[in-house]
Amino acid sequence: AAIIALLDPYDRKDIIEKMAAAGVSSFAMELMPRISRAQSMDVLSSQSNLAGYRAVLDAAHEFGRIYPMMMTAAGTLPPARVVIVGAGVAGLQAIATAKRLGAVVSAFDVRPAVKEQVQSLGGTFIEVEDDAADGETAGGYAKEMSDEYKAKQAAKLKEVLAKTDIVITTALIPGRPAPEIVTADMVAGMKPGSVIIDLAAERGGNVAGAKLGETVVTDNGVKIIGPENITSSVATDATAMYAKNLLNFITLSVDKEKGTLAFNAEDQIIAETMLTRDGKVVHPKFGGEEVANG
Structure with missing residues (x-):
């Protein structure tokens, strides 16, 4: 038998060992x-993609104001200020939405x-001055940064978040707990009524105080939301896209x-x-040790 699925391999090594013992060929789509x-x-x-889109809508639902600037006879309403932490796939979709x-x-x-990608979607890139900073792995993922960089990053973000209405965090490092980027000190400096959606809550969270599946309201009136399986709220599209990913992999x-499955271990994808x-x-x-040929 073959199992092709989202297997959460970094956190479920017990399942990997059980599948091996059962003689099952298994493939983790996360990898x-x-x-x-x-x-x-x-x-x-x-x-x-869907998570980033949905997070913006959920934030709008929780926020007590509108997103756009609106000029009316009763006065002008200022636009909401949104900060996206992590400009990967989810972050870029959140920016666009x-x-x-x-x-x-x-x-x-x-x-x-990713600066140009952010700017191409109409966003402003928040830069941390550090000549040695290069937070990208060979595979295009984010990597852990130095303590010196983190200190500069924290100072910059605290300044920016004090003027921010909505924060959506998406930062993940494969195989590691999510890095805490938005500290309790930063949250304490935000305005009452601000909303934070932590899309990394399932991996421990990017935001201090975030709890998976819960909405936490801080002493200064900031809502911290840790959504659980957010794509289930757009289940029809999530299912269709996942099914197509699986179909393409199996094909x-x-x-x-012969009309049978034949996994070529020399193929990089396999x-x-x-x-x-x-x-x-x-x-x-x-x-x-290594993948056997065949």
Whole structure:
């Protein structure tokens, strides 16, 4: 049998060992390599797109004001100020959605390379002055930064968040707990009625005080929301996209002449997602030595 799914391999190593013992071939869709050929199979990207979109709508629902500037006979309403922390797939979609709704949008990311992407969507990139900063791995993910950089980052964000109405955090590091970026001190400096949506709550959270599946209201009146499985709130689209990701992955391994599944371990996509095969854990990150050929 073969299992192809979101398997949460970093936190569920017990399942990996059980699948190996059962002789199951297993593939973790979270481990899909960031290469052009695998884009149509990239589950994290397809689901993160929806998460970023939905987070902006949820924030609007919780916020006591409107997003756009509105000039009326009764006076002018200022636009909401939105900050997105983490300009990956979810963050970029959040920027685009908030901008479409009329907010003034800024974004922060440890990867300087995403500055142009943020600006192309109409956002302002929050820069931390550090000549040595390069927070991007070879695979395009964010990586852990130095303590010196974190200190500069904290000072800059505290200044920005004091003027911010809505914060959406999306920062994740593969295989690690989510980095705490928005500290209790920063939250304490925010305005009453501000809303924070922590999309990293399922991995421990980017925001001090965030609790998965709960809304926490701080002493100074800031709402911190830690959504659980936020894509389930747009279940029809999430399911359709996930199904297409799976179909594309399976199609890659169908032997058209025999009509059977044949996983080619020399293919980068197969090699980097395969956890178990032939009774063994084969992925080097989870105890395997190497993926067998075949």
